Amino acid sequence: xxxxDDLIARFFAPMAGQGGLxxxxxxALLAIKPDEELVVTxxxxxxxxxxxxxxxxxxxxxxxxxxxxxxxxxKGANPAGxxxxxxxxxxxxxxxxxxxxxxxxEDARRFACPLLGGDTIRSPxxxxxxxxxxxTVPCGKMVPRTGARAGDRIFVSGTIxxxxxxxxLRRAEWDKPLDARARDFLIDRYLHPQPRLxxxxxxxxxxxxxxxxSDGLVGDLTKMLRVSGASAxxxxxxVPFSEAARAILAANPDVLERLLTGGDDYEILCxxxxxxxxxFEREAGAAAIGGTQIGEVSDGDGPPAFHDAxxxxxxxxxxxxxxx
Amino acid sequence: xxxxDDLIARFFAPMAGQGGLxxxxxxALLAIKPDEELVVTxxxxxxxxxxxxxxxxxxxxxxxxxxxxxxxxxKGANPAGxxxxxxxxxxxxxxxxxxxxxxxxEDARRFACPLLGGDTIRSPxxxxxxxxxxxTVPCGKMVPRTGARAGDRIFVSGTIxxxxxxxxLRRAEWDKPLDARARDFLIDRYLHPQPRLxxxxxxxxxxxxxxxxSDGLVGDLTKMLRVSGASAxxxxxxVPFSEAARAILAANPDVLERLLTGGDDYEILCxxxxxxxxxFEREAGAAAIGGTQIGEVSDGDGPPAFHDAxxxxxxxxxxxxxxx
Numbered sequence: 236x237x238x239x240d241d242l243i244a245r246f247f248a249p250m251a252g253q254g255g256l257x258x259x260x261x262x263a264l265l266a267i268k269p270d271e272e273l274v275v276t277x278x279x280x281x282x283x284x285x286x287x288x289x290x291x292x293x294x295x296x297x298x299x300x301x302x303x304x305x306x307x308x309x310k311g312a313n314p315a316g317x318x319x320x321x322x323x324x325x326x327x328x329x330x331x332x333x334x335x336x337x338x339x340x341e342d343a344r345r346f347a348c349p350l351l352g353g354d355t356i357r358s359p360x361x362x363x364x365x366x367x368x369x370x371t372v373p374c375g376k377m378v379p380r381t382g383a384r385a386g387d388r389i390f391v392s393g394t395i396x397x398x399x400x401x402x403x404l405r406r407a408e409w410d411k412p413l414d415a416r417a418r419d420f421l422i423d424r425y426l427h428p429q430p431r432l433x434x435x436x437x438x439x440x441x442x443x444x445x446x447x448x449s450d451g452l453v454g455d456l457t458k459m460l461r462v463s464g465a466s467a468x469x470x471x472x473x474v475p476f477s478e479a480a481r482a483i484l485a486a487n488p489d490v491l492e493r494l495l496t497g498g499d500d501y502e503i504l505c506x507x508x509x510x511x512x513x514x515f516e517r518e519a520g521a522a523a524i525g526g527t528q529i530g531e532v533s534d535g536d537g538p539p540a541f542h543d544a545x546x547x548x549x550x551x552x553x554x555x556x557x558x559x
Numbered sequence: 560x561x562x563x564d565d566l567i568a569r570f571f572a573p574m575a576g577q578g579g580l581x582x583x584x585x586x587a588l589l590a591i592k593p594d595e596e597l598v599v600t601x602x603x604x605x606x607x608x609x610x611x612x613x614x615x616x617x618x619x620x621x622x623x624x625x626x627x628x629x630x631x632x633x634k635g636a637n638p639a640g641x642x643x644x645x646x647x648x649x650x651x652x653x654x655x656x657x658x659x660x661x662x663x664x665e666d667a668r669r670f671a672c673p674l675l676g677g678d679t680i681r682s683p684x685x686x687x688x689x690x691x692x693x694x695t696v697p698c699g700k701m702v703p704r705t706g707a708r709a710g711d712r713i714f715v716s717g718t719i720x721x722x723x724x725x726x727x728l729r730r731a732e733w734d735k736p737l738d739a740r741a742r743d744f745l746i747d748r749y750l751h752p753q754p755r756l757x758x759x760x761x762x763x764x765x766x767x768x769x770x771x772x773s774d775g776l777v778g779d780l781t782k783m784l785r786v787s788g789a790s791a792x793x794x795x796x797x798v799p800f801s802e803a804a805r806a807i808l809a810a811n812p813d814v815l816e817r818l819l820t821g822g823d824d825y826e827i828l829c830x831x832x833x834x835x836x837x838x839f840e841r842e843a844g845a846a847a848i849g850g851t852q853i854g855e856v857s858d859g860d861g862p863p864a865f866h867d868a869x870x871x872x873x874x875x876x877x878x879x880x881x882x883x
Contacts, residue, residue, distance in 0.1 A: 240782065256703070256705075259704060259705065260704045260770075260786075261600060261630045261634060261770050262598045262599060262600035262631065262634045262636070262694075262701075263598070263599045263600070264596055264597070264598055264599075264696075264701050265596065265597040265598075265599065266596050266698070267591040267596075267597055269593035272589065272590050272591075273589040273590070273591055273597060273693075274586045274587070274589075275587045275588075275589065275675060275676060275693065276585055276586035276587070276642075276676060277643075277644055277676060277678050277689075277691060278678050279644040279645075279646060279679075279680050279689065280680075281646055281680055281682055281683060281687075282683065283683040284680060284681060284682075306585045306586050307586065309585055310584075310585060312586070318599060318600075318691055319601075320602075320603040320689035320691075321603075322603060322687055351599060352599060354601050354602050354689070355603075356603050356605055356609075357605075358605055358608075358684070358687070359605060359606065359607040359684070359685055360605075360683070360684025360687075361683055361684050363605075363646055363682070363684075363687045365644035365678070365689035367599075367601060367642055367644075367691040369597075369599065370586075374590070377586070377588050379580070379584060380584045380585060381580075381583065446584075447585065458564065
């Protein structure tokens with residue numbers, strides 16, 4: 236038996252930032268500079284939906300924070316802090332929570348995003364986590380999802396589909412040979428998203444629209460174009476895949492659809508006006524994450540058109556991951 | 560079958576504030592005035608813990624938002640908006656969600672606290688709600704939990720223990736006569752907390768410390784004194800009870816402990832320096848919620864001492880509600 240106060244003091248107070256007031260108050264306090272605006276986002280994760288209940292507790296903690304930081308990065312925001320709601324199953328173990336809190340604390344430091352507050356309750360069912368992340372942008376500089384315009388070039392960061400392949404491996408839905416290194420890489424990509432905060436400043440400077448890819452490239456691009464009132468043409472051969480994902484595709488080309496619609500990428504999808512492309516590409520290259528041009532925004536309001544190496548249209552049965 | 564986007568557009572977009580960007584972006588955007596600071600709080604609620612799964616959906620929605628607004632009020636903050644994480648059980652009904660969203664929308668308007676964003680996921684288990692509320696205070700004016708000093712007078716708003724009695728009735732743990740009006744009043748107090756936002760300005764002006772009472776007067780006062788490094792003497796006959804709670808106490812005086820430790824009051828507990836008492840009492844009276852002086856902060860760091868009408872010390876077996 237441990238009191239709620241002891242639980243907070245022991246597991247969470249160590250990662251509290253200044254605004255968290257030692258987690259001894261009812262609320263956190265944050266000063267925003269006069270030339271900045273606040274960007275706020277929230278993402279919830281449930282066992283059996285966003286992670287496996289028996290995933291390592293440190294991986295669950297990192298994913299819960301990072302999917303939120305990924306949203307901040309896509310908006311061009313710098314992290315300022317986060318709030319954690321945690322519903323612990325009745326049979327929670329102190330060892331589990333120690334590992335969860337240690338990893339969360341480490342990520343909070345790594346990404347300069349201290350804990351500001353939270354609420355820990357007993358869950359009558361499974362583990363449930365909700366994180367609200369706060370960030371700041373210079374006034375008027377948040378990168379919207381709605382700004383894609385005909386002629387803009389479409390970029391993605393990193394590589395696409397690794398997490399979807401990792402989930403496939405995690406679920407033992409892959410029965411072909413795959414070397415251990417590729418397997419580990421893909422599962423790691425599923426378990427540990429990398430928020431592209433290094434691109435935040437770059438997106439503010441050059442992107443007309445941006446979002447992070449959480450529900451798959453196809454579905455998320457479709458969403459971005461819909462709210463922007465535009466369409467697009469995507470050259471599938473340009474979509475960047477990791478060496479490990481290419482090994483999967485070589486063994487079974489049908490997996491392509493899964494890599495493009497499976498989700499959990501947490502890469503940046505953005506559009507850049509023609510005049511800014513050169514600067515964007517140069518600076519993204521310097522950021523070591525890379526930005527790959529995969530197509531172009533076009534007039535119209537239909538879904539994006541995907542083309543293969545021979546220019547033939549490719550369609551996908553399943554748009555994107557959806558909970559409902 | 561309804562897509563996540565349709566679900567957002569249909570149920571939640573109508574209550575989105577300007578900063579919510581129509582809920583079509585990954586994040587919300589909020590400008591904070593240069594002379595203001597941000598106050599942030601989060602509270603999670605689970606079926607079977609904070610409400611009954613078969614409570615009316617509109618009551619669940621109101622409680623989820625109001626317990627957060629109650630925290631803002633206690634800090635002297637004015638609401639700026641909220642984010643909602645909602646895990647819906649797999650068998651959720653559109654009718655249920657319509658009622659939930661309508662009530663939430665109505666409260667968002669009533670308390671001038673628009674929806675800024677959120678995340679709706681499928682829950683493998685029960686309903687789970689986490690709300691993060693954002694508010695603002697003039698710089699340096701947030702009322703801390705840590706500011707109680709010896710000599711300060713201790714006040715509570717409204718009446719104490721109504722929700723604890725309401726929960727007792729809701730659980731059919733009361734077998735004595737009680738008139739229908741008193742029963743309805745107490746159950747309503749359990750289902751529908753009233754965030755004391757009307758006192759926010761007053762607390763900023765006059766209170767040395769404040770918090771909202773969510774886990775019972777005894778336990779929450781003990782927490783406030785512990786973080787303030789002080790103790791207190793409370794005169795139990797001064798604790799304000801509603802007519803309905805007094806009817807319960809008249810029938811069974813042993814319920815007193817339950818009313819003082821049961822929680823869910825969502826009244827304000829605050830301390831006021833002697834020189835500010837007169838102004839505080841006058842202005843709290845004008846706010847029609849009332850502030851009742853129940854005791855005085857003292858030196859020392861022990862738990863508060865409670866005294867009955869004859870000056871005899873009274874102790875409580877159970878400090879406060881705790882999840883763990």
